[in-house]
Amino acid sequence: MGHKDGNQIRIKDIATKAGCSIGTVDRVIHNRGKVSEPVKKRILEIIRELDYKPNVNARVLASKRPLTLGILLPSFRKGEYWELPNLGIKEAIERYDEQGYKINAIHLTYNSPEMFYKAGMKLLANDIDGIIMNPATFKESVTLVRSFFQNNKPFILIDSDINGIPSLSFIGKDPVQSGLTVAKLSHQITKHIPGKKNIWIINLSKRKNQIYALLARESGFMKYFSDKQLQNDYSMITFDIEDHSSQKMLDEHIEKLLSQGIPNAIYVTGSRVYKIANSLKKLNLDQGPLLIGHDLIEENIAGVKDESIDFLIEEEAKRQGYLAVETMIRSIVYKEKIEKKQMMNLLIYTKENMPSYLLKQG
Amino acid sequence: MGHKDGNQIRIKDIATKAGCSIGTVDRVIHNRGKVSEPVKKRILEIIRELDYKPNVNARVLASKRPLTLGILLPSFRKGEYWELPNLGIKEAIERYDEQGYKINAIHLTYNSPEMFYKAGMKLLANDIDGIIMNPATFKESVTLVRSFFQNNKPFILIDSDINGIPSLSFIGKDPVQSGLTVAKLSHQITKHIPGKKNIWIINLSKRKNQIYALLARESGFMKYFSDKQLQNDYSMITFDIEDHSSQKMLDEHIEKLLSQGIPNAIYVTGSRVYKIANSLKKLNLDQGPLLIGHDLIEENIAGVKDESIDFLIEEEAKRQGYLAVETMIRSIVYKEKIEKKQMMNLLIYTKENMPSYLLKQG
């Protein structure tokens, strides 16, 4: 007796057991105060004891208050990496919207640490339930996050983590593992080439040293070869190309590098392998060195399609965004306990296993 | 006016517009009859016109009728392939259960075409809303499905499709694409070996010719090499090993085959690469030929972990089961239109990109 069958514990059941009304129970669940300490304690105890799980359907149905999320991500143009997490966020919001959740999102973007910090503070000024963000730099992130914390705003870090920051959850990748995987492929594919093998690592980035993921991929890559003691069979050279804005200049740059000799494999650590593929095409070397890069952006997919890029690694960029929204809802609405780290899978794509809906786009 | 803001169209709005009560609207939505033709027509029209989308939360909250699913899959032991789709089904049911859906599942398994047919008919005898099944053989599937059709029971095919069968949806893989992908890896990794390369294709199956997926993978594999006109560089041999129940006998069998010469690569088309890996280990050949197989079953994962297996391909076996349940609910409860084919991604796993939660199990 007590509550009805189907062993659904309801607020009413808690109220009965606690000898109070559902109004009081509701107040402690949403801690809106106005409940005497002993009663509050007792109710919380009963909730734990009965393992009360709110009925999400009833909750969403009755609730009128919209959920407001702050989104703080790097700015991007169409076809660039950050379009993917954004797409995932959009899809999640649409999906939950269809489910009857009212979700507002305040999107802000940044392209410098200063903008990042300012935008973060601006989010705080709005009445926001939680924040989904990619941390720009260590220093700014730490100070910003301190404000979030003081204002009791939960935040999720996506794509890259900052150690020791008390986020609700980190949703992202392990770039060292990425590097290891690319190394495995590179090694397997080149190992039967006679003599000493040459591999290039190319970083196309204006500020490689500020982007942890690129460094970590590179070090994962190197780690593989040193762990396997392949130093005598392989020689690696790293090229940091800061200015890749003009394809023509890049072509010339690559051509000059190649005049010293053609490597057996090239690993591009950023998301812009397609630029290197283009340069190689112009030199009729697209069937030459093994070319491996990252991320399912449109131009890379096209490169895989025409086989100017051999392999692409991706860490479910879109799903990161989707999960971030879902995690926020799970935490705020469902009050679920959230895993501190949600690591994405590391997917290997080549022409043959590229999903057809991606190939057809091109 | 008319309906309230937030442009949520409610049954009430339809009723107002049609000049009838919500009871009548409800009857046409669930076509329980007892509505005069002209009224029904008018209501359906308004529903289309207003693009009415039922509020899922209210629906689940108010609904008392449980959803009963029939599950008809091959029998399996722990650690075998079919454990994975089953796991997905279980997870989906649990998850929807938490969401307040009441779901009953009647699980039946088969290990022969006759049992398959009988179990299918048995499902029909129960009061079932829909069926999730893997078709055993063409003949039995066709006759069984005819009964499903006549009794107006929707069914979903998972893992393998049967052409021309009017299923609600097919959820599964493209085995030809699998074969192509394995071929790509095999080719890339062996292409620099001097001279003519030897590749073995091993089918560990009692009835290979009845299992379309195995044949299709093999033909996809061959297709890659013939499309690229690599016949002069590669020679392939296929071995069908029907009896692999005893590892010891298999070891001897493999040893005998190897006495003729060691291949450069071995592709095992079923889900039991680990058995071949074990045989190779005993001959101290686990670092020998490239070994590629399918599916994330426990013993295969262990093989990848100790590098006796180089690559595993998998087609999201678990997700197939999950999606099947989800699709049933989308169709029956949400009345959504369902895609006729839902193709899984084709994932490539090697030691370096194996998710840590899988590696830790071993």
Next chain:
DNA sequence: TTGTACGCGTTATCAA
């Protein structure tokens, strides 16, 4: 500080 009562959109029962 506490309790009551209405509304959310749908299902389903019962009376007309």
Next chain:
DNA sequence: TTGATAACGCGTACAA
């Protein structure tokens, strides 16, 4: 063949 109405579990305004 119809329409009115009580649930479903929760949020919340308002009365006590």
